Amino acid sequence: MTSVIETRSLTKTYGTVRALDGLSLEIPRGGVYGVLGPNGAGKSTLFRILLGLIRPTEGQAIVMGGPIGDVKASRRMGSMIETPRFPPFMTARQVLVWLSTAHGLKADSNRVDTWLDRVGLTGAADRKVRGFSVGMLQRLGVAIALITEPELIILDEPTSGMDPPGIQEMRALIRSLSDHEGITVVLASHQLLEVQRVCDRVAIMNKGRLVREGSVSELTTSGERLRLSVKPSEKVLQVLGAKGSKEGDAVIAAIPRAEGPALLKALIEQGVEIDEARWVGADLESVFMTETGSVQIPEAIQ
Numbered sequence: 001m002t003s004v005i006e007t008r009s010l011t012k013t014y015g016t017v018r019a020l021d022g023l024s025l026e027i028p029r030g031g032v033y034g035v036l037g038p039n040g041a042g043k044s045t046l047f048r049i050l051l052g053l054i055r056p057t058e059g060q061a062i063v064m065g066g067p068i069g070d071v072k073a074s075r076r077m078g079s080m081i082e083t084p085r086f087p088p089f090m091t092a093r094q095v096l097v098w099l100s101t102a103h104g105l106k107a108d109s110n111r112v113d114t115w116l117d118r119v120g121l122t123g124a125a126d127r128k129v130r131g132f133s134v135g136m137l138q139r140l141g142v143a144i145a146l147i148t149e150p151e152l153i154i155l156d157e158p159t160s161g162m163d164p165p166g167i168q169e170m171r172a173l174i175r176s177l178s179d180h181e182g183i184t185v186v187l188a189s190h191q192l193l194e195v196q197r198v199c200d201r202v203a204i205m206n207k208g209r210l211v212r213e214g215s216v217s218e219l220t221t222s223g224e225r226l227r228l229s230v231k232p233s234e235k236v237l238q239v240l241g242a243k244g245s246k247e248g249d250a251v252i253a254a255i256p257r258a259e260g261p262a263l264l265k266a267l268i269e270q271g272v273e274i275d276e277a278r279w280v281g282a283d284l285e286s287v288f289m290t291e292t293g294s295v296q297i298p299e300a301i302q
């Protein structure tokens, strides 16, 4: 696996607080990678270290093949940490020209138009950023992260403060950067449903440590259960013993997929009436809660 980021026993302490506690993580090249964790898990600390903004207390990180702060490696990455702020009197186009010039890059109008188009801001190119919504500011932030044509971009909470249409647009933008432009995207988010929709792989952190890592499909199918609408349900619960539980009118069988056919055969032989039997995946939220012991605020009221 070629990795864009590799950390080894990364530790960061602030006085007695261990923001990162021996974190070893490998993020593969390609795809969208989510870093999840409850408040204070250490996600922003990790990103700040990777971007060379703060130094680790112990441990190492290799980003785009170079040590932290390596100038050549940092040219191959872009980032957006928190909702960006720009001079309010500038237009989106002026912000892009200003910042690309500051990076020593040519900012002819064709290039600027391309950047604006990539993030869906063509129609707002000549509007002052003072009137921009949070979503538009975040998209302009992504455009800026892209001006050096990076192979990797790191986004801390790219959808925070956005309304549902804004979130949907950001999701499409992130997927398109990965799918059509081959850019590896690493993001931190609290919005688990969003992460499940947009990410290919995730790392779940808690108290500065890695508690789970894997592809979204691996993590969600490993918690798969068989949901049965059956009569009489008491008999089925008896057959299942500790592996069975009730969820409303249905019986949930916590068994591996391979055991499904044998269970159904046994139930039929015992005269159980089966109306429906279907596999239901665990969602990322339940995996997250199991791994971190957290209570997640529903996205609808975030």
Ligand SMILES: Nc1ncnc2c1ncn2[C@@H]1O[C@H](COP(=O)(O)OP(=O)(O)OP(=O)(O)O)[C@@H](O)[C@H]1O
Pocket: 014, 017, 018, 019, 037, 038, 039, 040, 041, 042, 043, 044, 045, 046
């Ligand atoms: N500059 C700092 N000084 C002291 N403590 C800090 C500092 N930065 C972070 N911390 C502490 O380190 C821990 C990890 O914080 P961090 O911001 O990395 O977590 P996070 O996962 O990004 O949280 P959130 O989801 O709330 O943004 C927290 O306990 C935080 O209070």
